[in-house]
Amino acid sequence: MCGIIGYTGNKDAGPMLLESLKKMEYRGYDSAGFGILHGGALRVMKDAGRIAEIARKVGISDEKGNTGIAHTRWATHGGVSQNNAHPHVSCDASIAVVHNGIIENYQELSSQLKAEGHRFASETDTEVIAHLLEKHYREGNHLKAFQETAKQLKGTFAFLALFDDKPGLILGARKDAPLIIGVGKGGNFIASDIVSFIEQTDRVVFLKDYEIASITANKIEVFTFDGEPVEFAPTHVAWEASDISKKEFAHYTLKEINEQARTLSAALDQDEEKINEFCITIKNAKNTIITASGTSFHAGMLMRYLLAKFAKIHAQSILASEIDQEIDLVEKDTLVIAISQSGETADVIGAVRKAASRGASVISIVNTAGSSLTRESKITLYINCGPEIGVAATKSFTSQLAIIYDIVFRLAGLEEKRAQLRDLSKHVEIILSQDTSIREIAKRYKITSDFYFIGRGLHFPIALEGALKMKELSYIHAEGLAAGELKHGTLALVDAGTPVIAINPGDETYDETLNNIAEMKARGATIIAVTDKQNQLYNDVIEIPAVDSVFFPILEVIPLQMLAYYAAVERTLDPDYPRHLAKSVTVK
Numbered sequence: 001m002c003g004i005i006g007y008t009g010n011k012d013a014g015p016m017l018l019e020s021l022k023k024m025e026y027r028g029y030d031s032a033g034f035g036i037l038h039g040g041a042l043r044v045m046k047d048a049g050r051i052a053e054i055a056r057k058v059g060i061s062d063e064k065g066n067t068g069i070a071h072t073r074w075a076t077h078g079g080v081s082q083n084n085a086h087p088h089v090s091c092d093a094s095i096a097v098v099h100n101g102i103i104e105n106y107q108e109l110s111s112q113l114k115a116e117g118h119r120f121a122s123e124t125d126t127e128v129i130a131h132l133l134e135k136h137y138r139e140g141n142h143l144k145a146f147q148e149t150a151k152q153l154k155g156t157f158a159f160l161a162l163f164d165d166k167p168g169l170i171l172g173a174r175k176d177a178p179l180i181i182g183v184g185k186g187g188n189f190i191a192s193d194i195v196s197f198i199e200q201t202d203r204v205v206f207l208k209d210y211e212i213a214s215i216t217a218n219k220i221e222v223f224t225f226d227g228e229p230v231e232f233a234p235t236h237v238a239w240e241a242s243d244i245s246k247k248e249f250a251h252y253t254l255k256e257i258n259e260q261a262r263t264l265s266a267a268l269d270q271d272e273e274k275i276n277e278f279c280i281t282i283k284n285a286k287n288t289i290i291t292a293s294g295t296s297f298h299a300g301m302l303m304r305y306l307l308a309k310f311a312k313i314h315a316q317s318i319l320a321s322e323i324d325q326e327i328d329l330v331e332k333d334t335l336v337i338a339i340s341q342s343g344e345t346a347d348v349i350g351a352v353r354k355a356a357s358r359g360a361s362v363i364s365i366v367n368t369a370g371s372s373l374t375r376e377s378k379i380t381l382y383i384n385c386g387p388e389i390g391v392a393a394t395k396s397f398t399s400q401l402a403i404i405y406d407i408v409f410r411l412a413g414l415e416e417k418r419a420q421l422r423d424l425s426k427h428v429e430i431i432l433s434q435d436t437s438i439r440e441i442a443k444r445y446k447i448t449s450d451f452y453f454i455g456r457g458l459h460f461p462i463a464l465e466g467a468l469k470m471k472e473l474s475y476i477h478a479e480g481l482a483a484g485e486l487k488h489g490t491l492a493l494v495d496a497g498t499p500v501i502a503i504n505p506g507d508e509t510y511d512e513t514l515n516n517i518a519e520m521k522a523r524g525a526t527i528i529a530v531t532d533k534q535n536q537l538y539n540d541v542i543e544i545p546a547v548d549s550v551f552f553p554i555l556e557v558i559p560l561q562m563l564a565y566y567a568a569v570e571r572t573l574d575p576d577y578p579r580h581l582a583k584s585v586t587v588k
């Protein structure tokens with residue numbers, strides 16, 4: 001959830017780290033800090049607040065020194081305060097550490113360390129790492145101290161450290177949290193996220209669990225936690241530096257919503273052999289579970305419906321965080337399809353590992369190359385939507401859907417629909433062009449305290465997704481419901497003026513959903529319909545193109561993303577960085 005970055009090279013580390021940290025702000029943004037080595041002195045600067053503000057306060061752009069580490073925080077252990085911000089230092093302040101993850105045995109370790117005389121300055125789990133490094137450090141043997149420390153830690157971690165007696169060196173260790181080396185010219189990077197250094201280099205080394213990296217300006221070495229050297233070869237990542245610029249858009253979220261005409265097509269550019277193998281694996285599975293979290297779970301729900309409807313394949317969709325309840329039913333011939341934008345969501349990784357330990361096969365649909373989930377999977381299909389920086393998932397969702405539709409149509413032998421799927425992008429452009437009218441609607445309802453999103457059949461997962469977007473971007477309470485479920489309880493909440501977003505295009509669910517809309521309208525609700533078919537019950541209409549009905553879900557979610565985005569903007573909130581959230585949820 002936090003972002004960590006280290007740079008060592010021939011430029012000043014301060015400004016380099018600041019730029020990198022800004023790119024990773026979406027991973028957490030309640031505090032930030034820097035540790036810089038210069039002329040044998042280690043300087044730590046940190047505070048609570050947003051990166052730009054802290055950087056200005058500490059004057060990081062003018063800081064001298066070629067080696068440094070930095071951190072952007074999403075608090076887990078310890079409140080949001082200057083003391084709890086990273087880097088954390090050893091008692092004599094000779095070692096500085098930044099960390100992403102959770103050290104589960106930190107209480108036990110800190111009690112031991114305190115009994116041995118170490119003094120702690122924060123309430124974080126991370127600080128034990130700095131003191132353990134201090135305890136294990138014997139002059140000149142930095143790597144050994146790292147090995148001893150890493151082996152004592154339980155939980156999930158990627159951490160970096162600087163030692164004031166070793167200018168130019170950054171050491172990093174990984175277990176269950178991402179850590180990637182960026183191989184640059186005249187300097188190297190090591191970070192939790194490729195976007196942090198992609199403007200400088202696209203040559204990367206993905207560290208594996210239980211590995212330690214030792215980095216200087218012109219040398220990279222990798223070792224196991226036992227100190228054995230590990231061979232590695234840098235690979236190129238396909239992401240472009242331009243992918244991480246906001247371009248002419250006010251926010252990343254808006255830019256990413258607007259990219260969807262292009263990203264939908266990109267998702268369909270798959271290696272034929274690989275996608276066929278993916279489909280055959282589904283066809284041959286005796287028992288299939290689709291697992292994911294949040295927005296990706298909504299894509300998984302839709303996959304379940306589509307598999308049943310078109311390919312006549314039964315699958316369960318289970319929230320990754322709830323898989324324990326059904327794990328006993330997972331066996332050797334179970335197939336788990338995991339869906340994740342980041343490929344790092346702790347709940348998803350936990351779920352697939354548990355399933356794999358019972359003999360299940362894992363295949364996945366992922367955006368981030370080299371991420372943890374790809375390593376747990378027999379086959380991974382990449383959605384190819386480029387980096388998604390806005391904390392709320394937008395383009396990654398429609399890209400997931402594009403691949404899912406293609407898989408289902410292949411399994412069902414529906415070649416004609418596959419061709420139609422390739423054609424959807426032009427309809428996306430039509431929806432995006434309604435920007436002004438959608439903003440108008442968002443403006444009209446910006447002071448409401450509740451929104452209800454309803455949809456039936458394939459539109460139900462989209463109702464859930466629309467409500468999730470509205471909640472996280474605008475902070476307005478929103479509930480997504482299967483339209484038929486209204487009368488089983490929630491109708492009691494509908495009152496004069498309650499805004500209801502009815503996802504009701506003209507397909508086989510239209511008439512029944514219209515009945516539910518009438519029930520709400522009769523109790524005073526205001527109906528905002530997302531549809532290709534007008535009706536007098538609607539107070540406002542967001543029009544979607546009349547396409548083959550199976551494709552409505554991909555199109556109808558886009559105006560809902562726009563509505564949530566504009567609701568946030570109208571409420572003067574920052575849609576890119578919703579409060580309390582972080583992009584990649586690497587803690588359970």
Ligand code: F6R
Nearest residue numbers: 294295296340341342345392393
């Ligand atoms: C919502 C959102 C989250 C993620 C969830 C899973 O907009 O972004 O709900 O969908 O945290 O993340 P991934 O897909 O990276 O596993």
